[in-house]
Amino acid sequence: MGEFTLWDILRNLLLALRWTVVLSLIAFFGGGLVGGALLALRLRAGRLVEAIVAGYVQLFQGTPLLMQLFLAYFGLALLGIEVSAWTAATVALTLYTSAFLTEIWRGCVAAIPKGQWEASGSLALSFGEQLRHVILPQAVKIAIAPTVGFLVQVIKGTALASVLGFVEVTKAGSMIANVTFRPFTVFACVALLYFVLCFPVSLYAKKLERKTHGRRA
Amino acid sequence: MSFDFWAVLVDWPLLAKGVAWTLGLTAVATVVGMVVGVACAWARASGPTWLRWLVGSYVELIRNTPFIVQLFFIFFGLPASGVMLSPEAASLIAMVLNLGAYATEIIRAGIEATPKGQIEAAVSLALSRAQVFLRVVLPPAMKKVWPAMVSQIIIVMLGSAVCGQISVEELSYAANLIQSRNFRAFEAFIVATLVYLALAVGARRLFNWAGPRFFFGK
Secondary structure, three states, X not given: OOOXXXXXXXXXXXXHHHHHHHHHHXXXXXXXXXXXXXXXXXXXXXXXXXXXXXXXXXXXXXXXXXXXXXXXXXXXXXXXXXXXXXXXXXXHHHHHXXXXXXXXXXXXXXXXXXXXXXXXXXXXXXXXXXXXXXXXXXXXXXXXXXXXXXHHHHHHHHHHHHHHOOOOHHHHHHHHHHHHOOHHHHHHHHHHHHHHHHHHHHHHHHHHHHHHHOOOO | OOOOOHHHHOOHHHHHHHHHHHHHHHHHHHHHHHHHHHHHHHHHXXXXXXXXXHHHHHHHXXXXXXXXXXXXXXXXXXXXXXXXXOHHHHHHHHHHHHHHHHHHHHHHHHHHOOOHHHHHHHHHXXXXXXXXXXXXXXXXXXXXXXXXXXXXXXXXXXXXXXXXXXXXXXXXXXXXXXXXXXXOHHHHXXXXXXXXXXXXXXXXXXXXXXXXXXXXOO
């Protein structure tokens, strides 16, 4: 094998960065769907369901993402589902994301004054109509900034999928570092790529936050 | 599908050692990280411009890159530039850098919420700048941001599971070791996950109890 130039390292990392982006998007949208469903369930159903969803959230917030990935990996295998790193990573990251998004969105819905529910209820709107026409339009406005902010956590979370052998940027970095014997350069590049991916999202979330909450003195 | 949790639990000394490492690393990282956070928050609020920039870059760099990459950079990358570190030292540095960066932002938010009149009143009593900061500004700021701080400490503790990947013998490492011996992977990780959950709940209680007693007065 010939000499690796800095460009070779970067090019290979950039190729792997695709999978970080794809995995992040799957986790984010999958998590959004599951999280939305859980939120609807929690708003609609009684105390028991509410407690179960709260427990679900606690479970994912109170344990390391790494353990969740391992559990998905070995748990799915027990269920007889063929486990690639892909399956395990997408399942674990989707569930993890859904737990956090449910909690974030629950807070946003809770921030809508109770009178809005009562007023729309008094107009004989069904639960679905109340949500769609009255509550969600207001809640979504509050929810956008923290949701975008959480995307950064999801992107960083995908780095752990490397432990299962999923070849995204971090795993690719480890492999390239082993071949080139230049771990300093390689991991600095990996960190830089994550930064380039995450920092604009962070800035955007901060900007949105200022928009929703007004400039703080 | 049958479960055999006993096969995992007989290795309890390994798990206990893992818990000890996890808690030990977290404890040291918490103390040092909070000191770093306070110092950086002070620098960002009232230091010279160049220092503000430096601290700002540190905070954003840490907050926008994954912990595992920071850990790998410190453990695998730095030796190439002549700095040799044990896995434990590398983990500790990564955890301190992490907590320090987040703590900076959290404490800064608390400091910014301090009314100006309070600082002016303190200055008029002829307190020095350091005294004003440590006695007047910091305690109420800490009180305001303590819940966020506790959450962050717990996030760092749970994040330390990654340190097992560079063979620090913490809890996740113990779970991995046990499953490689008895092939009871699912059970081993369930046990470890539940222990982490218990540690997180316990740590939250402890900090909520300790905060008002030791950090900002009731």
